[in-house]
Amino acid sequence: MPSFSATTASTETPAPNDRSVGPVLSQTAHFDTPLPLACGRTLPQYDLAYETYGILDAERSNAVLICHALNASHHVAGFYADDPDNIGWWDNMVGPGKPLDTNRFLVVGVNNLGSCFGSTGPISTNPATGKPWGSDFPIVTVEDWVDAQAQLADRLGIAQWAAVMGGSLGGMQSLDWAIRYPSRIRNALVIAAAPNLSAENIAFNEIARQSIMSDPDYHDGNFGAYGVKPRGGLRVARMIGHITYLSDEQMEAKFGRQLREGLKFSFAPEFQIESYLRYQGEKFAEYYDANTYLRVTKALDYFDPATREGGDLARALAPATCRLLVVSFTTDWRFPASRSREIVKALVRERRDVTYAEIAAPHGHDAFLLDNPQYHAVVRAWFQRMAAESGVGDDFPRPSRQ
Amino acid sequence: MMDASREKSSLTPFSVARADYATIGNWVGDGAHVLDLGCGDGALLGFLAAQRRASGYGIEIDDAGVLACVRNGINVIQSDLERGLAGFDDAAFDVVILSQTLQAMRRIEAIVGEMLRVGREAIVTFPNFGHWSHRLQILRGRMPVSSSLPYQWYDTPNIHLCTVADFDAFLAARSLRVLDRVILAKGRPVTFAPNLAGELAIYRFRK
Numbered sequence: 352m353p354s355f356s357a358t359t360a361s362t363e364t365p366a367p368n369d370r371s372v373g374p375v376l377s378q379t380a381h382f383d384t385p386l387p388l389a390c391g392r393t394l395p396q397y398d399l400a401y402e403t404y405g406i407l408d409a410e411r412s413n414a415v416l417i418c419h420a421l422n423a424s425h426h427v428a429g430f431y432a433d434d435p436d437n438i439g440w441w442d443n444m445v446g447p448g449k450p451l452d453t454n455r456f457l458v459v460g461v462n463n464l465g466s467c468f469g470s471t472g473p474i475s476t477n478p479a480t481g482k483p484w485g486s487d488f489p490i491v492t493v494e495d496w497v498d499a500q501a502q503l504a505d506r507l508g509i510a511q512w513a514a515v516m517g518g519s520l521g522g523m524q525s526l527d528w529a530i531r532y533p534s535r536i537r538n539a540l541v542i543a544a545a546p547n548l549s550a551e552n553i554a555f556n557e558i559a560r561q562s563i564m565s566d567p568d569y570h571d572g573n574f575g576a577y578g579v580k581p582r583g584g585l586r587v588a589r590m591i592g593h594i595t596y597l598s599d600e601q602m603e604a605k606f607g608r609q610l611r612e613g614l615k616f617s618f619a620p621e622f623q624i625e626s627y628l629r630y631q632g633e634k635f636a637e638y639y640d641a642n643t644y645l646r647v648t649k650a651l652d653y654f655d656p657a658t659r660e661g662g663d664l665a666r667a668l669a670p671a672t673c674r675l676l677v678v679s680f681t682t683d684w685r686f687p688a689s690r691s692r693e694i695v696k697a698l699v700r701e702r703r704d705v706t707y708a709e710i711a712a713p714h715g716h717d718a719f720l721l722d723n724p725q726y727h728a729v730v731r732a733w734f735q736r737m738a739a740e741s742g743v744g745d746d747f748p749r750p751s752r753q
Numbered sequence: 754m755m756d757a758s759r760e761k762s763s764l765t766p767f768s769v770a771r772a773d774y775a776t777i778g779n780w781v782g783d784g785a786h787v788l789d790l791g792c793g794d795g796a797l798l799g800f801l802a803a804q805r806r807a808s809g810y811g812i813e814i815d816d817a818g819v820l821a822c823v824r825n826g827i828n829v830i831q832s833d834l835e836r837g838l839a840g841f842d843d844a845a846f847d848v849v850i851l852s853q854t855l856q857a858m859r860r861i862e863a864i865v866g867e868m869l870r871v872g873r874e875a876i877v878t879f880p881n882f883g884h885w886s887h888r889l890q891i892l893r894g895r896m897p898v899s900s901s902l903p904y905q906w907y908d909t910p911n912i913h914l915c916t917v918a919d920f921d922a923f924l925a926a927r928s929l930r931v932l933d934r935v936i937l938a939k940g941r942p943v944t945f946a947p948n949l950a951g952e953l954a955i956y957r958f959r960k
Contacts (some may be wrong), residue, residue, distance in 0.1 A: 699830070699840065709832070733823055
């Protein structure tokens with residue numbers, strides 16, 4: 352049984368602006384039981400990188416799983432002792448006294464299969480060949496990820512999650528948990544998600560993939576053998592993605608037509624937005640694996656639980672018996688509010704316990720990662736109500752707070 | 754794309770067990786599936802769940818109301834009633850309730866039509882503009898302000914005030930069947946001259 356990081360159990364009352372879970376440990380769980388995948392192949396063995404914050408209560412009833420979106424990882428909150436600037440991607444949401452309060456809940460972050468942050472993926476060694484999987488790594492799906500997460504839950508001794516929570520692609524995973532593991536989840540938080548990708552969404556993903564695959568350094572995915580990576584392709588892929596995460600309104604407010612140094616009649620970055628996108632692309636190309644990007648966008652494209660029921664989303668969601676919180680953001684055009692309302696409508700048709708909050712936020716799809724008082728208040732209230740109803744975390748010695 | 758109407762405060766006072774609740778509770782069947790339009794903090798749904806084991810959802814546009822519903826464990830769907838009830842199927846509910854919200858809505862006919870599309874029955878409550886104190890204030894040349902209409906003319910959200918007689922005529926003109934009608938004054942039913950003595954009108958009707 353892996354240990355739950357005790358470093359997060361602070362006994363001091365943190366200052367309001369310093370409510371971090373503190374230094375955290377990235378852990379790895381190894382699985383020898385083969386995992387059958389949707390594509391028909393089987394992963395003979397695999398690792399899952401994960402982090403935990405908080406303490407599992409005696410009834411093992413207070414565990415919350417956080418599912419990550421496209422390019423994130425299991426590093427949800429806190430920081431690494433040897434890398435204090437590497438702060439978890441949802442640190443504003445998860446921590447002591449934060450909307451998902453680690454004084455009450457044990458929070459688990461997990462890196463998905465096929466990713467490049469410690470879980471088995473294209474950059475891992477294929478035990479059959481002794482070489483990196485590279486382009487031979489299978490195309491995995493949201494359902495494969497959730498199946499692997501269920502294995503991790505077993506390993507951690509968590510028979511039932513108090514909640515599974517995720518934004519964007521992470522929200523699709525929590526929806527899949529609700530559908531396919533109804534007895535293992537009491538609450539699902541489905542944030543800035545969609546019941547499937549629209550043609551426009553898939554189109555954006557295809558442009559991102561094409562930009563990677565048409566990079567001369569792609570080498571049919573075996574770029575590792577050549578000691579290169581398709582950086583140009585990754586840069587463009589990230590730039591396209593980034594545009595779709597922001598709103599027109601927010602881009603205008605942040606960049607407008609600002610120039611760096613005036614017009615030079617050249618193709619060097621002249622507008623601030625060009626410079627910003629190049630910077631984001633560069634950063635991304637540095638740390639992200641191209642084979643992973645190709646696969647994660649495919650997982651997004653494939654997700655469509657309604658297809659299992661002949662296109663009937665309500666019937667697809669009928670097995671979900673947990674309480675669901677669906678959240679969307681008014682300026683999100685990547686996964687617009689109308690897509691979240693489809694999920695809500697289907698759940699209402701099945702008379703499921705669902706609450707829907709449509710958050711007025713100017714930040715587009717990215718809003719799910721940002722501070723927004725109403726958004727955070729709703730999530731906080733949701734977890735507080737959960738804690739009050741089931742008494743989770745009540746047996747903890749907790750620092751008193753106002 | 755920020756919707757200015759989100760800024761307005763909720764029309765439903767929170768956490769007040771209101772005079773109309775008991776009457777509504779009597780009309781909602783045991784275990785009924787209920788949709789409460791403009792549900793505020795979800796107090797009515799909480800009341801109906803406790804009294805009648807009712808299930809269902811509230812609809813609320815206001816952020817504070819949605820948050821309060823989450824706190825209270827009430828299923829709430831954040832939505833603008835003026836955009837209709839497109840998120841709900843025909844005949845999905847036993848009862849659709851519009852409690853003290855009608856008078857603030859722009860498109861009355863549309864919402865009443867939507868209520869009777871998604872529900873078998875509708876319950877509507879509204880402050881009776883025909884109450885004698887309102888008539889007296891108008892006779893004196895001023896817009897009425899009362900406990901049931903606590904706003905000044907310049908800050909009122911109430912744009913479609915009506916009397917008991919007006920609403921009777923509205924339903925009759927559309928051949929809608931009134932199943933029950935209770936008119937309250939100081940929380941008690943009024944039978945004599947209800948359009949003059951009544952403060953709050955509560956109707957149950959169907960197609």
